[in-house]
Amino acid sequence: xxxxxxxxxxxxxxxxxxxxVGWSTVIAVVGGLPLGVLLVLTDRGGLLQNVVANxxxxxxxxxxxxxxxxxxxxxxxxxxxxxTGTTIGREAAIVPLAIGAIPxxxxxxxxxxxxxxxxxxxxxxxxxxxxxxxxxKVLVPEALPSLIASTTTTIVALIGYSAMAGTVGAGGLGxxxxxxxxxxxxTQLMWITVAILAVVISLIQFAGxxxxxxxxxxxxxxxxxxxxxxxKASTADTKTV
Amino acid sequence: xITTTGLTKxxxxxxREVTALDGVDLHVREGEVYGVIGQSGAGKSSLIRCVNLLExxxxxxxxxxxxxxxxxxxxxxxxxxxxxxxxSRIGMVFQHFNLLSTRTVQDNVELPLEILGKSGxxxxxxxxxxxxxxxxxEQAGAYPAQLSGGQKQRVGIAxxxxxxxxxxxxxxxxxxxxxxxTRSILQLLRDLNRQLGLTVLLITHEMDVVKSVCDSAxxxxxxxxxxxxxxxxxxxTPGSELASALFPVGGAATGEDRTVVDVTFQxxxxxxxxxxxxxxxxxxxxxxxxxAIDTVGGLQVxxxxxxxxxxxxxxxxxxxxxxxxxxxxxxxxxxxLVKEGAQ
Numbered sequence: 001x002x003x004x005x006x007x008x009x010x011x012x013x014x015x016x017x018x019x020x021v022g023w024s025t026v027i028a029v030v031g032g033l034p035l036g037v038l039l040v041l042t043d044r045g046g047l048l049q050n051v052v053a054n055x056x057x058x059x060x061x062x063x064x065x066x067x068x069x070x071x072x073x074x075x076x077x078x079x080x081x082x083x084t085g086t087t088i089g090r091e092a093a094i095v096p097l098a099i100g101a102i103p104x105x106x107x108x109x110x111x112x113x114x115x116x117x118x119x120x121x122x123x124x125x126x127x128x129x130x131x132x133x134x135x136x137k138v139l140v141p142e143a144l145p146s147l148i149a150s151t152t153t154t155i156v157a158l159i160g161y162s163a164m165a166g167t168v169g170a171g172g173l174g175x176x177x178x179x180x181x182x183x184x185x186x187t188q189l190m191w192i193t194v195a196i197l198a199v200v201i202s203l204i205q206f207a208g209x210x211x212x213x214x215x216x217x218x219x220x221x222x223x224x225x226x227x228x229x230x231x232k233a234s235t236a237d238t239k240t241v
Numbered sequence: 242x243i244t245t246t247g248l249t250k251x252x253x254x255x256x257r258e259v260t261a262l263d264g265v266d267l268h269v270r271e272g273e274v275y276g277v278i279g280q281s282g283a284g285k286s287s288l289i290r291c292v293n294l295l296e297x298x299x300x301x302x303x304x305x306x307x308x309x310x311x312x313x314x315x316x317x318x319x320x321x322x323x324x325x326x327x328x329s330r331i332g333m334v335f336q337h338f339n340l341l342s343t344r345t346v347q348d349n350v351e352l353p354l355e356i357l358g359k360s361g362x363x364x365x366x367x368x369x370x371x372x373x374x375x376x377x378x379e380q381a382g383a384y385p386a387q388l389s390g391g392q393k394q395r396v397g398i399a400x401x402x403x404x405x406x407x408x409x410x411x412x413x414x415x416x417x418x419x420x421x422x423t424r425s426i427l428q429l430l431r432d433l434n435r436q437l438g439l440t441v442l443l444i445t446h447e448m449d450v451v452k453s454v455c456d457s458a459x460x461x462x463x464x465x466x467x468x469x470x471x472x473x474x475x476x477x478t479p480g481s482e483l484a485s486a487l488f489p490v491g492g493a494a495t496g497e498d499r500t501v502v503d504v505t506f507q508x509x510x511x512x513x514x515x516x517x518x519x520x521x522x523x524x525x526x527x528x529x530x531x532x533a534i535d536t537v538g539g540l541q542v543x544x545x546x547x548x549x550x551x552x553x554x555x556x557x558x559x560x561x562x563x564x565x566x567x568x569x570x571x572x573x574x575x576x577x578l579v580k581e582g583a584q
Contacts, residue, residue, distance in 0.1 A: 047319070123339035126293055127353040127404065128329030131319070137352065141343045213345070 001128050009176060009191065016090055016171035017200075023094045023157045028101035028154055034146075035102065036109025037135055047131045053106055061103040066169070067159045072100050073168060079085040097161055105154045107221035112146035117133070152208025156201055173197055242408060242440040243292060246303035249540065250287045250464075261287040262298070263464035266285040269457070271407075274434050274441040276451040278483070279461030285444040288461070289412050293331045294324060305331060306407050310323030329357055336413035338393040338522040339456050340385040342525055346372065347381040348395050354402040365370050369400040375429060380445070391422035398429065404438075411443035415450060423447075427454045452537050460484060472537050476505055487537055492530025494573075498554045499548050501530065505569040506543035514546070523559050525549060546573070 035057065041047050042054040055232070073096040081094040120138050129137070140147070158185045163174020173193045180192020250262040261284045269275040279285045290296040292303055294310050295399050302311045305327070313324040320328070340349050357369070372378045372584040375395040385393055393415060401409055411430065415423040431454045435438050445451065451458045451472075459469035460483045468475065470484045476484045494501045504515075530544040548557045553572060560571070563570050 029420040117337075117339070119335060119337055119339040122295055122334060123333070124352070124356070125295055125320070125409060126328055126331070126410075127356050127400075128325040128327075129356045132327060133356055137355070138341065142341060144343065 001180075001189060006189055006192065010173075010196065013171055013173045013176045014196065014200075017159065017162055017173045017174075019183040020097060020162050020165060020170060020172060021089055021155060022094050024158055024162075025097035025151070027094070027153050027157070028105045029151060031098070032105030032154075033109055033140075035106035037139060039110040039115055040113045041131070041135075042162055045196075047134065060207055061106055063106070064100070064103040067100075069096070069100050070164050070167065073164065073188070073204065080177060088169040090170045090172075093162070093165035093168055093172075096215050097165065099163060101154055101158055102238075104157060105150060106155060109143075111145060112143040112150055116142045143234070145212040148208060148215065150211040152205055152212075155193035155204050155208075159197065159201060159204075166213035242306060243267065243275075243442055244304045245288075245292070246302050246379070248291055248303065249286070249299045250284075250291060250296060251299045255473075260464050262301075263290065264301070265296045265461075265464070265466055267459065267466065267469070269440060269442050271440055272434070274431065274443065274454050275458040276458045277442070277461055277466075278446065278448065278451050278453035278458060279431060279444075280446060283461040284464040285446075286412065287464075289410050289442065289444050292410055293328050293333060294320070297421070298445040312569075329404045330406050330408075332398075332404065332406035332409040333400070333423065334397045334411045335395065335413045336402050336411065336416050337355065337396045338385070338390075340393055340396055340419075342385055345381065346377065346383050346385070346388070347386065349396055350399045350403055353400060353446060360439075361362060367403060368399075371402055372396075374402070374433075374468040374546050375399045389422075390418050394418065394422075394426050395429065396578060398433070402433070402439075407438075408432055409439050410440060410527070413445055414443065416445065423450070424453070430454060448484045452487055452535070458487075460486075473540055475538075476507060476542060479571055488533065488535065488542060488544045489534055490531040490544050492546045492547060492548075494530075495528070498550065498551045498552055500548060500551060500560075501548050502556075502563070503571040503573055504545045504547060504563060505571075507540060508544075513566060515563065515568060516545075518566075519559055519562060525559060562579060 004134055036077050038048075039054065039057055039061070042050040042057070043050060046054075046056075063074075074092075076096045076099060080092050081087050083095055084091045086092050093183055116139050120142060124134050161168075162172050163177070165172055166175025173196060177193040178188045181184040181193065245267045248262050248265040248267070248276060252259045252261055263284075265284075265288060267277075267288070268459070269478070273320060277285050277288060287296055291298045291344070292305065292490065294303065294314055297314060298311065302309055302474050304310065308327055310324065310327055313321065313327055315321050341352065344352070345366070350371055351364040354364040354367055372381055375398055377392060377395050377399065380388060380392060385396065388396065397414070401561055409430075414430075418426060429440055430443070434441050443450065443455070455472060457469070457471045459466045461467070468478070468481055469480070475481050476488070478484060485503075488505075490503060490543075512514065516527060517568050519525070528548045530546040530548055532543070534541070534543040536542070549559060560570055560572065
């Protein structure tokens with residue numbers, strides 16, 4: 001295959017991957033954020049303590065997470081058809097991608113929100129704030145650097161999942177690598193897609209780290225993301241005491 | 242201003258019961274600084290959290306500014322609207338400041354005003370005013386991580402005052418600070434108490450805090466208040482543990498046949514030359530074992546431990562003379578000496 005033959009294929013595949021990953025990330029964040037916050041709030045000792053609800057949400061999340069993505073995609077075909085009207089193509093792949101990523105992101109949100117200092121919650125309670133105020137003004141803003149890091153992790157995982165979306169004819173870089181690279185022995189094309197994936201993932205990781213760090217730089221004691229803290233120890237932490 | 246009656250808090254976990262508060266009756270008068278002191282685990286923290294119902298008391302009532310908060314609480318674990326409104330009129334400062342790290346100093350002070358639903362213009366005006374009051378007007382744009390501990394607590398105090406509270410609760414506000422910063426924060430609390438007529442309830446494990454700012458104090462042990470009263474009442478109470486802790490005078494008897502007496506001077510009595518009068522009148526030699534003069538809660542107070550020759554039976558008359566002078570006399574018994582020695 002010559003470059004001029006490969007170029008349109010790769011361009012289309014890039015767009016397909018970005019399209020699928022972009023939309024499923026948006027849906028995963030919109031769905032996973034409230035779910036993750038609810039997991040914290042309904043837990044024992046939480047602001048909306050409800051052990052039954054907590055166990056139920058936790059179980060749903062666990063089941064969804066334990067399912068291999070390719071199985072999830074097949075299992076959800078009926079649901080996908082009822083939403084998009086089809087089970088093949090990019091739009092059809094977004095449904096299982098998003099549904100697979102929601103519980104993944106929710107668990108990451110849960111961990112991030114748990115890191116927020118309970119004293120801050122108490123402070124807002126003492127001012128007369130209600131639970132919604134606490135979520136809006138304390139839990140989410142204070143966990144934001146971690147939430148951004150979680151989003152980055154989710155995007156990277158979704159790029160991985162999207163390779164399997166090729167099996168439902170959704171295209172994308174992973175699909176090219178398998179169909180051309182593996183099945184048609186176009187080794188060169190396969191390595192090019194791998195290189196593109198590596199570059200894309202590095203860029204996303206870099207952008208995510210940068211965003212989390214610049215938010216965290218002004219944060220102090222209760223900031224999560226200990227990994228970033230090590231990197232920026234000189235600015236943030238020396239002044240706390 | 243703050244009254245609790247029969248306040249009880251029992252924590253249950255894994256079938257075990259821990260009684261943190263055991264029938265606490267507390268009465269804080271309007272406009273005073275009231276200190277509750279005790280060791281960790283004595284129940285101080287539970288007490289102050291019960292005052293604004295961050296902790297639900299198991300039994301008993303809490304009344305703040307004439308409002309029965311326990312009646313507003315309802316049965317569920319969540320705070321209803323009325324309770325939240327009542328809380329917004331009670332300021333609270335914390336040991337670890339509890340400032341939001343993602344907000345500037347100004348925005349931290351504005352937070353309670355946001356909760357109260359004030360407009361943006363009003364919020365920033367009020368926040369500036371408060372930051373000015375606590376001496377941090379120049380740091381308005383800084384983030385908490387850029388401030389020192391003392392500055393953070395000043396922000397915490399400004400924030401606590403945003404809702405124009407009549408009552409300020411201070412939960413070990415100076416325990417994370419060095420001695421000098423502690424003094425400046427206590428001075429600020431004292432000033433606010435005088436300027437704004439703010440009633441302050443503070444809990445602490447440091448006797449110096451009580452000594453430097455409190456009008457009244459209570460000693461907590463095992464979930465109970467074992468002593469309480471105004472500082473001068475406490476000093477006038479024979480055998481008061483709090484008084485002797487506030488004002489320690491050391492020194493043990495030099496021999497068997499000696500009587501050791503603690504003399505406490507307050508106000509007028511402090512200016513009388515009682516010791517030399519005593520010596521001349523009864524022709525006895527008096528040795529001074531220990532003495533201190535200090536200001537406690539704004540009162541000039543002196544305490545002296547003196548030793549008279551002979552056993553107590555021989556000294557009934559001189560001790561009576563001292564009592565007649567309006568002084569507070571505690572004869573240090575052998576038991577007490579043993580106890581102090583153990584400490």
